[in-house]
Amino acid sequence: MKLSEELIYRGFKAETTIENPADLDTRENKKFYWGADPSADSLTIGNLAALMMCACFVRHGYEPYLVVGGATGQIGDPKDNGERELKPLEEIEHNKKCIKAQIENVIKSDNVTMCDNYDWFRDMKYLDFLREVGKVFSMTQLLDRQFVQARIGEGGSGISYAEFSYSLIQGYDFLHLYREYGVGMQLCGADQYGNCTSGIHLIKRLENGKADVWSTPLVIDPITGRKFGKSEGNAIWLASSDNGGGNYTSIFDFYQFWLNQPDESVEYLMKIYTLLNKEEIESIIAKHQKAPEKRLAQRTLARCVTEIVHGAKNANAIENLTKVLFDKNTDFTSFSEDEIIEFTEYLPVIKKGTSLVDALATTGLAESKKKAREFIAQGAISLNGIKVSDDIELNQTAIIKKGKNKFAVVK
RNA sequence: GCUGGAGUCGUCUAGUGGCUAUGACAGCAGACUGUAAAUCUGCCGGGGUUCCCCCAUCGUUGGUUCGAGUCCAACCUCCAGCACCA
Numbered sequence: 001m002k003l004s005e006e007l008i009y010r011g012f013k014a015e016t017t018i019e020n021p022a023d024l025d026t027r028e029n030k031k032f033y034w035g036a037d038p039s040a041d042s043l044t045i046g047n048l049a050a051l052m053m054c055a056c057f058v059r060h061g062y063e064p065y066l067v068v069g070g071a072t073g074q075i076g077d078p079k080d081n082g083e084r085e086l087k088p089l090e091e092i093e094h095n096k097k098c099i100k101a102q103i104e105n106v107i108k109s110d111n112v113t114m115c116d117n118y119d120w121f122r123d124m125k126y127l128d129f130l131r132e133v134g135k136v137f138s139m140t141q142l143l144d145r146q147f148v149q150a151r152i153g154e155g156g157s158g159i160s161y162a163e164f165s166y167s168l169i170q171g172y173d174f175l176h177l178y179r180e181y182g183v184g185m186q187l188c189g190a191d192q193y194g195n196c197t198s199g200i201h202l203i204k205r206l207e208n209g210k211a212d213v214w215s216t217p218l219v220i221d222p223i224t225g226r227k228f229g230k231s232e233g234n235a236i237w238l239a240s241s242d243n244g245g246g247n248y249t250s251i252f253d254f255y256q257f258w259l260n261q262p263d264e265s266v267e268y269l270m271k272i273y274t275l276l277n278k279e280e281i282e283s284i285i286a287k288h289q290k291a292p293e294k295r296l297a298q299r300t301l302a303r304c305v306t307e308i309v310h311g312a313k314n315a316n317a318i319e320n321l322t323k324v325l326f327d328k329n330t331d332f333t334s335f336s337e338d339e340i341i342e343f344t345e346y347l348p349v350i351k352k353g354t355s356l357v358d359a360l361a362t363t364g365l366a367e368s369k370k371k372a373r374e375f376i377a378q379g380a381i382s383l384n385g386i387k388v389s390d391d392i393e394l395n396q397t398a399i400i401k402k403g404k405n406k407f408a409v410v411k
Numbered sequence: 412g413c414u415g416g417a418g419u420c421g422u423c424u425a426g427u428g429g430c431u432a433u434g435a436c437a438g439c440a441g442a443c444u445g446u447a448a449a450u451c452u453g454c455c456g457g458g459g460u461u462c463c464c465c466c467a468u469c470g471u472u473g474g475u476u477c478g479a480g481u482c483c484a485a486c487c488u489c490c491a492g493c494a495c496c497a
Contacts, residue, residue, distance in 0.1 A: 081422085083488095158489050262447050293445035326446065371439085373461080374454065380440050403439075404446050 001278065003060035009278055010271040012053040012216040014190040017200065024214075025060075029184040032057055032214075033177050035067035035117070035170070036103070037077055038095030039087065042239030042248055043102050046219060048309070049272050050189050051106045053216045057187065058109050065183050066103050067173060068096050070118030075166050077195075080150040082157040102238050106308060113181070117173045133168055133175075136205040137198070142167070145194050167195045174199025178211060185212045219272060222265050238309050251310050252346045255318045256405045258302035259295065263288075266297040274304035321346055325399070325407060332384035332399050340397060340411060348408040350394060356381070357391045359410070365402045375402060 004021035007013055018024060034054050036047055043051075058064055073092050076084035087095075100114060142148065145167065151159040174196070177183035186196045196213040203211040236257050241248040249257070261269060267285050270276060276284070288297035307315040321343065324330055335343075348363035359365075360372035360381070373391070375381050381388045382401045394400075398410040 153490080156490070256446080260446060263445095264448075266447095291445095292447075295445065295447075298447080322446090367439095368457065370458070370461095371454090375440065377461095378440050378453075403441095 003057065003062075006056055006060070007053070007214075010053075010056065011268065012056060012272070014215040014217040015193045016214045017197075017212045018214060027185075029182065030062045031065060031181060031183040032062055032185040032187050033065040033067060033174065033183045034187045035069055035072070035173065036099055037069035037073040038092050038099050039073055039076065039084075041091075041095040041098040042237045043099055044238065045236045045273075046189070048106065048238060048305075049219045050187065050216055051103065052272055054187055055107055055275075058107060063111050063113075064107055064109060065113045065115060065177055065181060066107065067115045067117055067177075068100050068103070069170075069173075070096055070116040071121035072117060072166065072169050072173070074118075075162050075169065077170075077192075078147045078151065078159060078163040078166055080147065082151075083160055083163060098239065115177070117169075117176075120173075120176050121169070129168075129172075132206070133172055133202060136202065137168060147194065167198045170195045171198025171202050174211065175202040175206065178203050178207065178209060184210075185214060188213065188215050190215045190217050219269075222268060240310065250346070251306065251314050251318055252321065252407070254309065255302050255306045255315075255322065258305050259298050259322070260405070261298055261301065263292055263297070266301055270297065270301050270304075273308075274301060275308070276300070276304065317342065318346060325401075330385070335397075335399075340409065343399070343407075343409045344411060350400070350408055350410045352395050352397070352410060354394055354410075355391055356383075356388065356394060356400075359394055359400065359408065360402065363408045365400070365406050365408055 001009070002022070002025045004024050007024070008021060013021065032054075034050065036043060054064055054066075070092060073087065073095070074089070076086070078084075096116065104112070104114070142164070143152075147167075148159060148164065151157055170192075174183070174186055178199075186199060188196050193213060193215045196215070200211045200213060203209045235249075236254065237248040239248040240251045240254065258269070258273075266288070267281065270281050270284070274281075284297055284300050288294075303315055303319060306318060310318075324339075348365070350359040350363060354362075356376065357369050357372045360375065361367075361369045366372035366375055376388060376391060379387055379389070380403050383392075383394075384398050385401070394410045396410070400408045400410060402408075
């Protein structure tokens with residue numbers, strides 16, 4: 001399958017300056033750039049979709065320049081619904097390192113060039129920037145941008161001069177990479193398209209060059225029509241918090257997230273988030289439709305994405321763990337010492353002697369003790385497969401289950 | 412700078428002095444299922460000794476009042492109009 005065909009098959013095509021996708025197959029300049037801002041110390045599955053698109057270009061011989069936005073991250077990409085809080089500089093430094101590692105983990109290629117746009121903004125003089133970059137942008141056009149329109153006017157939440165300028169800073173990145181390395185194309189999520197065109201504009205005006213943008217649609221839930229990823233409240237992070245206790249997504253929860261996708265979404269998500277080819281996906285979907293209750297498609301999806309993000313070893317372990325925990329014939333009281341030790345690597349652990357309510361609260365299975373009591377009252381908690389109706393002391397090795405798919409180990 | 416309007420839970424939203432701050436979406440749990448969807452039920456600020464009790468909360472800080480999301484003052488932020496200025 002040619003690059004252009006694969007992009008369209010996988011749904012990686014939104015707005016673009018490229019008239020005919022087939023031009024990508026024969027394009028001479030195969031250098032592209034993609035960037036992410038260090039607004040947190042982990043990427044989310046929203047970013048991962050764009051990375052999967054980048055990986056698709058790389059598989060077809062394109063050369064990636066991956067930018068971590070040390071400069072742009074200091075300002076913040078304007079959102080539709082309001083101004084961002086400025087992040088402390090130390091936090092940005094930390095975030096950069098973490099995100100860089102995550103990007104390298106997904107884009108595995110010998111000719112990756114990692115960049116930080118702070119390197120070329122650090123010594124930038126404000127007046128130089130205004131004379132070179134600011135001068136070639138028309139205020140009228142900038143004000144017409146969608147992100148500006150959403151923020152100003154009646155009912156708007158306002159926008160600061162700093163965030164308003166974000167687009168120019170990002171545009172300059174493209175110009176810089178064009179000049180320095182001859183990068184001729186930017187890949188991005190559809191929400192970034194406007195910012196990317198700033199770069200094209202700059203390259204045309206200042207270098208009389210032709211540059212392109214290729215964007216991929218934001219991933220949406222086909223049932224609700226809402227996007228999933230960050231800023232919708234229920235972020236799935238690529239970083240794993242140890243055993244589910246922290247702020248990020250444990251490997252187990254990550255796997256479960258994909259496993260629980262509805263039938264309507266699963267093909268769409270497989271195209272985006274796995275490396276399976278068209279024939280493989282079609283065959284899996286065909287089998288899935290014959291016996292949807294086996295959840296073959298969801299299992300495959302969960303397996304593949306977990307492997308990409310957390311590696312084959314973890315993916316294997318989680319697959320086995322899931323098999324054991326959800327098998328109706330599993331006897332929860334007869335796990336061997338070795339099995340329990342394997343569980344503790346991926347599930348939150350509670351010491352014997354703790355009360356059930358405390359255990360639920362400290363492992364994050366419940367957000368508070370009050371919630372923990374509620375769960376017990378509602379019959380959401382079971383111990384070794386048997387429902388618990390009272391707060392009890394946990395004094396032997398056991399598996400606690402909350403709801404459909406949250407577990408902890410008492411040891 | 413002046414005048415007017417606005418700021419309420421993750422999001423949107425009702426609430427012109429009265430005890431318990433509405434409703435919707437999202438989220439969580441239960442039932443039914445296939446760890447799905449749809450549907451129904453409950454929860455949805457925090458804590459506890461849980462048929463009940465305590466604490467917190469309507470942008471911030473004070474004030475008036477027996478009682479304030481609601482009235483007053485100052486401040487912060489946003490919107491609109493006007494003025495000023497290129």
